[in-house]
Structures are given as structure tokens and as C-alpha cells.
Amino acid sequence: MRQRVFGSIDSFVESADSSLKIGRLVGNFGFLQALLRFGEFDQIQLFCPTMGNLQLLRQQLENSLDEDTLNRVVLSHHLNLPDALAATDFDAFHLGDAFFYLPKMAELRARHAAHPFPLTAPTHSLNDVDLGDKIRRLCQAPLSEGDAIFCTSRAGEDVMRHYLALHREPGRPPRTEWVPLGIDESYFIPRARAACRKKLGLPERAFCLLYLGRFSPVTKADLTPLLYTLARLRAEPAGPDTPPLEWRLLLAGGGSAGEIASLRQTIGELGLQTCVRLCDNVEDEAKRDLLAAADVFVSPVDNYQETFGLSIVEAMAAGLPVLASDFDGYRDLVVDGETGYLIPTLACPPPALIDALLPVLDANLVSLCCAQGVAVDMECLAQRLRELARSPGLCRAQGEAGRRRAQAHFSWRKVMARYDAWWRTLKREALGAGLAKPAAAPLPPLSAFQSYPSRWLASDVTLQLTPLAEDIVAGKLPMPATYADVSLLSSAPLLAHVLQVVSQLGACGLSEVLEHCPAIAPDYVCYQLAWLLKYGLLRARPLAPAQPAP
Secondary structure, X not given: OOOOEXXXXXOOOOOOOOOOOOHHHHHHHHHHHHHHHHOOOOEEEEEEOOHHHHHHHHXXXXXXXXXXXXXXXXXXXHHHHHHHHHHOOOOEEEOOOOOOOHHHHHHHHHHHOOOOOOEEEEOOOOOOOOHHHHHHHHHHOOOOOOOEEEXXXXXXXXXXXHHXXXXXXXXXXXXXXXXXXXXXXXXXXXXXXXXXXHHHOOOOOOEEEEXXXXXXXXXXXXXXXXXHHHHHHHHOOOOOOOOOOOEEEEEEEOOOHHHHHHHHHHHHHOOOOOOEEEEEOOOHHHHHHHHHHOOEEEEOOOOOOOOOOHHXXXXXXXXXXXXXXXXXXXXXXXXXXXXXEEEOEEEOOOOXXXXXXXXXXXXXXXXXXXXXXXXXXXXHHHHHHHHHHHOHHHHHHHHHHHHHHHHHHOEHHHHHHXXXXXXXXXXXXXXXXXXXXXXXXXXXXXXXXOOOOOOOOXXXXXXXXXXXXXXXXXXXXXXXXXXXXXXXXXXXXXXXXXHHHHHHHOOEEHHHHHXXXXXXXXXXXXXXXXXXXXXXXXXXXXXXXXXXXX
């Protein structure tokens, strides 16, 4: 039976830090773990950009995978990609981002692949000021039927379709499909609320709100309106038949020193020091304790940078009702009135000056200016909080409904099944369409630098061993080591072989060396000679005079 093979030139691991907070990094690493656990592939080929990244990924996988799963993974370097494309019939080739590698990978496929296969990638943040340029480059790439961009939300898909319509003919690839992100199934394991409250020092009777995310009005949410809303709720008198509510707000996440200082200042000015706890740089274990201890989850996001909302799904998995802004992909997650509430938003674009200066403005400034024109209805949020605080039964019912929804739609097991179904469909489409033709051949990167060196290695040079090389050949000195990322181009055995050829020939020309290395591609032989010249093991005579100054 034919093996199903998955490939990617994204290693999905960019850092050894296991507590990464950025949604793209969390989503990509979660995808890789889910692919290895639930993906229906016999082999998974991952091509890494550097040897250091390859070693990091290998270490991460060895620490988290059983032997059978590990045996399905083949790690390689980007430099091995052309040979792999020529030799392997991939069923899916998936990338970690829709814009960086996708157009480049389409060109590599057109030039080197022997078998058609689908290229796919997800969207992440879509508010880049140069998004139009990125999509234009994408549409100029040799994409084919079967290539798809997986949008993590319907709002994100609307953005992609808008820009694609500007830069491609109708019906041309890539297609867009809505496939959400997922969370690990361990988030569905309940933790004891009372024990977590005791661990965190929270009063048992307090009504605890939890916000989980970056403390940044530039890239996530302006939390100042939420703090003012809490101050108003605390100031409300209790009714004749209702005891006063003991409000608590847990702000958990990360931010710059300036952002955290600004939050603390606002908390102090509003007199909220006793009821707001700021938990910065929360690790995963502490985050799960916070989710278990809270009564409701609040996410008044107002920033166009947001596309999906992993923290909302995590809160749903923990059995919390979610009060989220009716914004972007949040409305794909929260069922209003059933798993929580969507809080209405109203938006206005910034003054035209921003559009006029868009090419030169700092991207963070643009993001902040746009977000400051988005208003979340805080009166509605306050009313929903009152309802849930006064109705523990409603709180529990919405939380349980959210947990069921998260299990049914947003566990990685469910999401990976959707990915796999699409890959099977897209592979059939790719086979039907065949391979796309490559675009015009790009100029070699050094072709514009002809005037830089004194001369280029050519057939008119005479090559000869130096005394240093003779000492190395005699074993008096060690051979210099090549850098790890260059070792695939200049390996120790290859260098030793070429050096031995020159040693046997004596003073010789380039053509003689090439003739005595018939099993090695000429460009590789020349590269070994250049390395040997660089490290002083060979000399080249005659050397032409330097280029004259202009």
C-alpha cells in the first residue's frame, strides 16, 4: 500500500521556550503536536532552516514522543529540499504561515517536484500594513488547483477574499477554507475550583473575572475601559434582598514594562488594588489554575491584530462562560446566550491622515490608532456580568455548554480530522491539475556582485597545496571544521577528497580537478576548492590584479 507523506519547510518550533505566549507560536507548536498524534500520515518530513533549529526540534520531539511516533518523523535541512521534492510523492505540504514561505515554496515545487501535491498554510494576524503587497506576491506565484489557505476564522477569511479579489482573476488559486485552531485535550480535564482558589489566595465567595492575554492596547486589547467598568460595579449598592457582590478581576498574561506600569497606575487611580490581581508572564500550569478558579472569562478585544482567540477556547474547555467582544473570529467561538455573551462593538476608522501616511508610519502606531476607534459596549458587559454574578445556575449552564462546544469543534483531534479531510480532497485536485510551470528564472543572487572580488574562480588558475595543507595531510595539524549549516555543501569527506586529488595532481588547473572528480557535481567541486583556498590549504596562481577604482 502506498505511504501517505506529509512535508513542511516550517519546523513549527522557533524557540526552546516552552511557555511562549504569542498566538502564532502557540498555534504552530500545537499543530505539530496534533499532527504527530492524530494525523493520518505514514511519514512526516520536516525541513529545518538551520542545523541548530534541527537539533532543537529533534530534542523537543525526543522529549515528547514515543518511539513509534518518532520513527515516522524524518528531519532534514532546507538544503536537501530539491532532492526530496524530486524523489517524494507528498500528500500534503503545509506551512506555518500563508505569506512568508508559500510563494517561495510554490516556485520550488514548480522547479523540482516530480509529483503534484497541495500546498497549504494558515492565516494568523492579518492587520499588517503591507498585507496587500504580500497577497500580490502570493498571487504572482505558480500556485495550482489544490493549493489552499486555511483561515482560522470566518472574519479572517473575509479579509483574505477581499484582498485576493483585488489581485487575482476569479477562480484562480489559492482557494480559502475556514479551519479553526485547536487546543490540547488536557485542557478538558477539570481541576477542583476550591483547591485552586485556596492555592491562589482567592476568597471562596468572590465572583472572579479572568482575562488572559497580552496587556497591550497596541496588539491585543485596551483594558482601561474594563477597569472603569469594574470600578462602577464595585460602587453599586446592594439591593434590599441581595447581598453585596465581592468582585475580583484576574489579569493574566504578559506585556512590556511600560504597559504593566500603565495598568498598575490605572488600577491605583481607580482604587482597585484590593480586587484586581496582575499576573504577568503566567506559565501554563498557573494558567490552568486560574481558569479553574475563575467564574467567568472576559475578553474585550478591540484590536484588528486578533484573528481567532485561543484563550477563549481554553476558557470554554475549563467550563467558563465567556464574555467576549463581538469582534473578528470571536463570534465563531462564542454562541451568544448559550456559551456566554458576545458584547456589541462599534468601529470607526482613524482620520484619513493615517491612510495618507501608511507607507511610512510605524506598524504598531497604525495598529493602536485603528484599535482606538473600536468601542466595546461596556454597559452591556456590565449588565451581563451582573446577570451571571446573581445567577450561579446560569453561569454553570453556560460554562458546561461552552465545554461541550469546545470538545465538539475545537479539540486538536477534531481540528486535525478537518485538516486531513481537506488534504485528501486537495491532493486529488492537485493530481488532476498537474504541476504548475515555474515563473521566470530568478537571477543568481551573486550575479550582481561581479565587481566585488579581485577575480572569480575560473579555468585559468593554477591550484597548488600550501605548506599548511601538507602539514594537515601529514597529520601534524587537524583539518579546520566547517560550520554546521555549511556542512551539507562542504562536508569533511568531500573536502578531504578534493584536497587529495590536488595533492596527487600537484600544480594543476581547474579543469584537471574536475576531470578527476567525475562523481561530484562541478559546482560542488568548485565550492570545495574555494573553501580550501579560503582556509589557506590551497593557493591559486596567477592572481589577477585588483579591480581598478572607478
